[in-house]
Amino acid sequence: MNAWLAQHLAALRDALRRLAASPLNSALSLLVIGIALTLPTAGWVVIENLHEATRSASGIQQISVFMAADAGKRDIGEVESRLRGAKIGTWRFVSRDEALKRMQSLEGMTEVVASLPRNPLPDAFVVEPADARPESLEVLAQTFSGWPKVAHVQLDSAWVKRFDALLRIGKRVVALLALLFAGALVAVTFNTIRLQILAQAAEIEVSKLIGATDAFIRRPFQYYGALQGALGGLLAAVLVAAGGYFLAAPVAELAALYGGNFALRGLSPGDTAVLTAAGAALGWLGAQISVSIHLHQIG
Amino acid sequence: MIAASALGKRYSEGLEALKDVSFEIGDGEMVFITGHSGAGKSTLFKLIAAIERPSSGSIVVNGQNLAALSRGAVPYLRRNFGLIFQDQKLLFDRNVLDNVLLPLSIVGQTGKDAIRRARAALDKVGLLARERATPVALSGGEQQRLAIARAVVNRPAVLLADEPTANLDSGSAADILEIFRAFHQVGVTVIISTHDPQWMARLSPRILCLEKGQIKGQMRGTARDRADGGGAR
Numbered sequence: 001m002n003a004w005l006a007q008h009l010a011a012l013r014d015a016l017r018r019l020a021a022s023p024l025n026s027a028l029s030l031l032v033i034g035i036a037l038t039l040p041t042a043g044w045v046v047i048e049n050l051h052e053a054t055r056s057a058s059g060i061q062q063i064s065v066f067m068a069a070d071a072g073k074r075d076i077g078e079v080e081s082r083l084r085g086a087k088i089g090t091w092r093f094v095s096r097d098e099a100l101k102r103m104q105s106l107e108g109m110t111e112v113v114a115s116l117p118r119n120p121l122p123d124a125f126v127v128e129p130a131d132a133r134p135e136s137l138e139v140l141a142q143t144f145s146g147w148p149k150v151a152h153v154q155l156d157s158a159w160v161k162r163f164d165a166l167l168r169i170g171k172r173v174v175a176l177l178a179l180l181f182a183g184a185l186v187a188v189t190f191n192t193i194r195l196q197i198l199a200q201a202a203e204i205e206v207s208k209l210i211g212a213t214d215a216f217i218r219r220p221f222q223y224y225g226a227l228q229g230a231l232g233g234l235l236a237a238v239l240v241a242a243g244g245y246f247l248a249a250p251v252a253e254l255a256a257l258y259g260g261n262f263a264l265r266g267l268s269p270g271d272t273a274v275l276t277a278a279g280a281a282l283g284w285l286g287a288q289i290s291v292s293i294h295l296h297q298i299g
Numbered sequence: 300m301i302a303a304s305a306l307g308k309r310y311s312e313g314l315e316a317l318k319d320v321s322f323e324i325g326d327g328e329m330v331f332i333t334g335h336s337g338a339g340k341s342t343l344f345k346l347i348a349a350i351e352r353p354s355s356g357s358i359v360v361n362g363q364n365l366a367a368l369s370r371g372a373v374p375y376l377r378r379n380f381g382l383i384f385q386d387q388k389l390l391f392d393r394n395v396l397d398n399v400l401l402p403l404s405i406v407g408q409t410g411k412d413a414i415r416r417a418r419a420a421l422d423k424v425g426l427l428a429r430e431r432a433t434p435v436a437l438s439g440g441e442q443q444r445l446a447i448a449r450a451v452v453n454r455p456a457v458l459l460a461d462e463p464t465a466n467l468d469s470g471s472a473a474d475i476l477e478i479f480r481a482f483h484q485v486g487v488t489v490i491i492s493t494h495d496p497q498w499m500a501r502l503s504p505r506i507l508c509l510e511k512g513q514i515k516g517q518m519r520g521t522a523r524d525r526a527d528g529g530g531a532r
Contacts, residue, residue, distance in 0.1 A: 002407070003406065003407020003408070004407065006407050006408070006409045006410070007404070007407050007409075009409075010404055010409055202388075202390060202391075203390055203392075205388070206388045206389075206390060206401070207401065207405060208374070209348075209350065209377070209382060209384075209388065210377060210378075210382060210401070210402050210405065210449070210450075211374045211375070211377040211378035211402065211405055211406070211453075212374055212405045213371070213374045213375075214371075214374075216374075216405055
């Protein structure tokens with residue numbers, strides 16, 4: 001085993017030993033870090049679920065393409081062929097007869113429709129684009145309106161924009177929270193490591209005097225900070241999962257009342273890995289700053 | 300080889316601890332740096348070990364000018380030395396064996412081989428039977444022997460000791476000096492700073508006399524049990 005690996009393993013063992021040596025302090029620090037990471041993570045999960053809920057709710061991100069009254073089968077075929085070629089998502093054709101039938105089925109509309117001398121409704125296409133960003137939807141709507149025999153393109157872009165703006169505000173709030181709590185995590189680790197350094201000042205002094213490099217001194221503290229952050233990240237993932245489990249039933253009930261079957265989405269294994277890695281990186285950073293300041297002070 | 304030329308050290312508060320000190324110490328020599336308290340012995344010890352930087356002049360160790368040494372290179376230079384401090388600087392929360400294992404872990408030696416080497420070092424200073432004891436349970440002489448074991452475990456080319464017999468009774472001090480002599484006899488350069496002249500005759504080392512930060516004389520101690528001692532230079 002080479003010296004580099006041996007030193008890293010020794011540093012990791014040392015960090016684990018320190019974590020285990022004061023279980024109460026370690027548990028309290030982990031709890032603080034876990035809660036600090038839980039809040040922005042929970043916010044992110046809420047935003048993602050809102051995004052998903054609006055994606056799955058019908059009509060919100062649809063574009064209706066109404067054909068001209070004099071459009072024939074050839075014109076409809078031309079639009080079909082263009083939609084097929086554009087590969088922009090899913091779409092379906094709603095003939096004027098089908099539209100009239102749907103209208104008739106609506107409560108109170110039967111008599112109104114029966115009184116009409118002829119079917120006033122046009123043939124239409126309902127498009128659900130894969131790219132649901134408001135700006136993309138507007139570009140698509142403009143493209144459709146330029147196609148032959150298309151009389152009107154309907155996109156509830158104002159609603160989409162409003163909702164998208166709200167989501168963007170939400171994302172920014174979550175980003176700010178993440179930034180603030182990341183700072184808190186770094187500060188918590190910084191302070192934990194500072195106390196450890198004070199407790200081990202003699203060992204650090206002796207080690208430096210007999211030939212230890214700064215990297216050798218830093219390494220166990222870096223591992224400690226990273227371990228603490230990673231465990232805090234895992235704890236945050238557990239807390240978010242517990243919150244999701246707690247809210248799943250009422251959310252499903254609410255969705256059912258709106259005729260949907262929406263289910264809350266929690267953190268994926270990939271998300272949990274990213275959260276753990278972020279916690280580890282922030283913990284490492286707090287430790288790095290703390291040890292570097294101390295090493296600078298002792299010259 | 301250690302060479303100092305016009306070496307000076309002035310502290311920020313204005314105290315001039317060393318001025319215009321020049322000397323050479325060859326490989327395998329045994330040198331005592333003597334002088335009264337405040338003569339500059341500890342400062343010279345710190346300059347040789349690159350614990351402090353000179354204010355003027357130069358000190359060259361194995362071809363490296365310590366005045367120009369980068370901060371990152373200092374730890375690697377110190378690994379050439381076995382440093383023994385007046386206050387030993389032992390880790391009192393670790394046992395004897397772990398104290399000796401520390402320099403080995405610094406150079407990346409762990410596991411059974413490191414333990415074997417640490418025990419060999421403890422054996423050389425007569426502390427093998429006490430490897431599980433904590434330093435606080437050791438006598439002053441034993442603590443100094445532990446400090447020596449820690450200093451020699453990486454087989455340094457130079458042993459550098461600052462007042463290693465201070466605060467020891469004469470029996471313990473004699474034991475410590477015997478250990479230094481044993482290392483010197485196998486080719487290790489030994490540099491000892493002391494204000495106690497009684498051991499020089501016994502070991503017949505080369506002696507650098509410091510007074511008020513300057514070298515006032517270089518001589519060789521009277522040989523009692525070594526044949527190569529000379530008179531004053």
